[in-house]
Amino acid sequence: MFQKILIANRGEIALRVLRACKELGIQTVVVHSTADADAMHVRLADESVCIGPPQSRDSYLNIHQIVAACEITGADAVHPGYGFLSENAKFADILAAHNITFIGPSGDHIRIMGDKIEAKRTAKRLGIPVVPGSDGAISEEKEAKRVAAEIGYPVIIKASAGGGGRGMKVARTEADLELALQTARSEAGAAFGDDAVYIEKYLEKPRHIELQVFGDGAGRGVHFGERDCSLQRRHQKVWEEANSPALNAEERARIGGICAKAVADLGYSGAGTIEFLYEDGEFYFIEMNTRLQVEHPVTEAITGIDLVHEQIRVASGGGLSVRQEDIKFNGHAIECRINAEDPRTFTPSPGTITHFHTPGGLGIRVDSGVYSGYKIPPYYDSLIGKLIVHGRNRVECMMRLRRALDEFVVDGIKTTLPLFRDLVGNADIANGDYDIHWLEKYLAKED
Known part of the structure; x- marks a missing residue:
């Protein structure tokens, strides 16, 4: 197992990885820009290194500075989170050249799946259905x-x-x-x-279904079920749930088996997500993301398996901790992405959070790196937190989500919380009857 992991990210995902490291007894190093000096992950890490000014290109995308931070602190591995350098093959290669483990797949696999045309060819060769x-x-x-x-x-x-x-x-x-x-x-x-x-x-009314997969890099692969990410605005996911209201157990097992076999045959190592459009009972490959996804907590909720622990275990050479038959799906989970944005215009709303109160109770999880008094900088993605709700079934999950949204308070800035309060009361959403175009049509009618 690793002795010290450097977390090359910020915000809620940096805090999420930091918590996993602490549970595993691994020392943590975080990097940060000058704008993030007061961030929660910086406060909680064992060590922190400032790597540059606020602009991402000069800090979180600065490979030279991140490698230097590894060498200064003695970190033997890097977790990239999502975004920034998480799917940068050059970064993975440079870390390998410095004998630092990249907690993710190989640079070659990142390159293959980062090129949409090559990814489609590879998927077809591996037996994955394509558009x-x-x-x-x-x-x-x-x-x-x-x-x-x-x-x-x-x-x-x-x-x-x-x-x-x-x-x-x-x-x-x-x-x-x-x-x-x-x-x-x-x-x-x-x-x-x-x-x-x-x-x-072009499919007219598809759903966006993605499969969470893992490979051990040595010919074994498993899937952790699907997530439905069909509620989107401008191709950006807003609301995700697992399992999908559109699939049955037979369809889940079929496409899951295809994807698990594909990552095994590819020799893939670590976490990945194979994304599909789904229409009229057929799956069509879109792309493969070679990293942890923003929406991974809904999969954790229904499987009880910590995917970041699994990433670290695989990257350290420990292999997968579970076999396919060990993975069971329990209940239903929904994630709402809470953004610092106007809920109607979606204009970013940076500023100081004057009051921050998260919901609690059975089945409620909030992943966020903000707090009362925290000043949201204008330089980065507007995601400030994720509300994840789990219930024994979708009906219970929706009821619990409604209650949790009512309890969630963020004052001082505009957020997308009002949008989710509207959505949770909508009949189409309650019935699981939506596709990738539904949200934009709904927002157009509201305007």
Whole structure:
């Protein structure tokens, strides 16, 4: 087991990893920018190192400074959390060159899954069902028209190096295709420095279903069930739940088995999430995230397994602590992402939290790094906390969530709490009857 882990992140995820390390008896080092000097994870860590000014590029994305912090403190491993450098293959390679363990998959696997086109090819080779579309990047309008005609309209054009909805455009007819192709390329080039795009069949009313998987790097793989992340705004997840209201046990076992076998055959090490669009009983691969997900707590709630403990165990060479038959699913869990944003316009709302009170009681978990008097800096993601609720079934979980939302108090800034209070009372949400377009349509009607 590791002696000392450096946590290369901030906010609630840094605190989440820090707690796991403490439970395992591992010393912790956190890095922070000058803007995060008073952050909770900095206060609670065994050691902290300031690595630069507020801007991410000069601090949390500064590989040189993070490696130097490892060498200064004697950290023998780095946990990247999510975001920032968590899916940066170069970072993983550099750590390996310095004999520091990256708590995650190999640089090669990060590269494969970080390229959407290569990821799709790999998924297909591993037996994972994929969305019909181009085999590679589309370079000419003529080629785009041919592919679109073969798979049928509507189609969606996606950035090969993309994520977060950038570089994605829908074309419903051939007349739309030229502008959609040009716009997607332009956005992709500006956002990712790579204007390569590809085409897929556009599904009209799919759900977003993702499978939590783990590999031991030596040919074993397991899955921890699925999460339903269909409630999204601009391709950003807002509300996640496990298990999905749309799947039955047979479907769960089928797609879970496919994904577990795939990570085993790939020789993958650590946590990963294989994401799908799901429509009319069929799964279509979107991408694989080679890191811990923001929404991992709902999986922990229904399985009783600490996924960060599992990450650390696998990275240290201890292998997986469970077999597939050991993983049981208990009840239902929902996570709401509480952001420092206006609940209607979603404009960021940095500032000082004057009063912060979290709900409690059976089945309630709050992952947050903020506190009363904490000043939210304007430089980073607006996520300030996650409310995770677990119940014996979905009905109990929804009732408990309603109560927890009523108890949650954040004063001094605007947050998305009012949005979740509206959603929990909506009939479609109560019935689990929604798709990836539902939330944007709901918000448009509210406006």
